[in-house]
Amino acid sequence: MNEKAIRRSLVSHAPLRRKPANMLRRMLDWLPEDTELYGDDAPTARLEHRLAELLGKPRALFFPSGTMAQQTVLRIHAERTGRRAFVAHPLNHLDLWEERGYAAVHGLRFVAAGERHSLLTLDDLEAVGERPAALLIELPQRELGGLLPTWDDLVAQVGWARAQGAAAHLDGARIWEAQPYYDRPHAEIAGLFDTVYVSLYKGLEGIRGAVLAGPADVIAEAETWRRRLGGAIPDAWPLAVAGLIGLDTMVDRQAAFRDHAVAVAAALTADGVASVRPDPPLTPMFHVHLPVSPAAAGQASEDMITERGVQLFLRAQTDPLPDRCKFEVSIGENGMHFTPDEVAALVRELVTRAEKDG
Numbered sequence: 412m413n414e415k416a417i418r419r420s421l422v423s424h425a426p427l428r429r430k431p432a433n434m435l436r437r438m439l440d441w442l443p444e445d446t447e448l449y450g451d452d453a454p455t456a457r458l459e460h461r462l463a464e465l466l467g468k469p470r471a472l473f474f475p476s477g478t479m480a481q482q483t484v485l486r487i488h489a490e491r492t493g494r495r496a497f498v499a500h501p502l503n504h505l506d507l508w509e510e511r512g513y514a515a516v517h518g519l520r521f522v523a524a525g526e527r528h529s530l531l532t533l534d535d536l537e538a539v540g541e542r543p544a545a546l547l548i549e550l551p552q553r554e555l556g557g558l559l560p561t562w563d564d565l566v567a568q569v570g571w572a573r574a575q576g577a578a579a580h581l582d583g584a585r586i587w588e589a590q591p592y593y594d595r596p597h598a599e600i601a602g603l604f605d606t607v608y609v610s611l612y613k614g615l616e617g618i619r620g621a622v623l624a625g626p627a628d629v630i631a632e633a634e635t636w637r638r639r640l641g642g643a644i645p646d647a648w649p650l651a652v653a654g655l656i657g658l659d660t661m662v663d664r665q666a667a668f669r670d671h672a673v674a675v676a677a678a679l680t681a682d683g684v685a686s687v688r689p690d691p692p693l694t695p696m697f698h699v700h701l702p703v704s705p706a707a708a709g710q711a712s713e714d715m716i717t718e719r720g721v722q723l724f725l726r727a728q729t730d731p732l733p734d735r736c737k738f739e740v741s742i743g744e745n746g747m748h749f750t751p752d753e754v755a756a757l758v759r760e761l762v763t764r765a766e767k768d769g
């Protein structure tokens with residue numbers, strides 16, 4: 412991708428890659444000159460305390476990535492229960508995007524419950540034929556365009572885990588994006604679960620990094636594993652500062668981002684060139700399905716970046732029909748600079764280009 416040519420982007424996260432000066436300036440403004448970078452008052456410790464409080468957990472711990480945090484906590488749940496399996500939706504991040512590190516590194520086994528293109532249900536869980544170490548639930552479900560179960564369904568599913576003697580773990584990478592839908596405090600959502608991971612760079616628009624929260628004894632074990640896995644990096648403070656700025660500035664804006672996502676999705680639906688899932692979106696995130704192949708959409712996107720400096724997405728994915736594709740929209744600070752009609756016109760242009768060249 413021609414990163415340099417991008418002048419405007421609908422893609423929300425990793426702003427450091429696109430606007431490093433803005434991010435660095437914000438970090439400098441935020442950091443008082445005499446800030447201690449190590450110790451109990453350092454940005455990393457402050458971030459951990461703040462998130463423990465916000466999520467209503469006794470302790471929280473920084474990790475360089477959600478990948479490391481979640482594999483670690485599932486291993487701990489496995490060792491405590493003496494079971495090796497965790498149950499999750501077929502399209503969970505660990506199985507799809509992490510080279511199955513849970514098995515390769517930690518000797519865990521993934522048991523898929525439910526349908527690939529629907530939300531997990533209690534019936535799906537009741538059909539699971541074994542007692543797992545943990546149930547992992549992702550809120551919102553990224554691969555389903557940010558779908559969310561109702562609160563009652565969520566409570567029932569966590570209840571199933573408890574009845575099995577299993578831990579309930581929340582992949583809360585996007586808990587910030589999910590919270591306005593439930594309209595309950597973050598601590599109440601996280602409170603359903605034994606352990607929760609949150610991301611510092613998606614809705615919070617930080618640099619990278621993750622935080623794992625839960626009971627003090629579980630987090631103490633996670634700290635040992637973090638060292639074993641090479642994640643105990645003493646100079647995590649730039650990631651922590653960016654995360655703290657995200658907590659100050661992004662959490663309260665998620666409802667506005669969701670409203671804008673609903674408006675953008677409505678404009679796309681009205682235009683008719685693409686379809687939107689879910690319609691209406693439940694979070695700032697949704698999927699746009701296009702009547703062109705991933706390769707044709709990818710090429711059209713590259714051409715639009717080169718010729719117009721506008722980026723609509725990072726990746727066009729299979730739909731799964733070969734002559735269709737989809738891309739993810741996640742409205743954040745970047746997305747607010749595009750009007751709904753403008754996005755619809757850009758998507759129409761992309762499809763027209765892809766049909767011509769594809």
Ligand SMILES: Cc1ncc(COP(=O)(O)O)c(C=O)c1O
Nearest residue numbers: 476477478504553582584620621
């Ligand atoms: C739902 C979900 N879980 C976990 C992760 C892993 O986070 P990280 O990139 O910090 O390893 C991601 C990253 O995209 C994600 O979307």
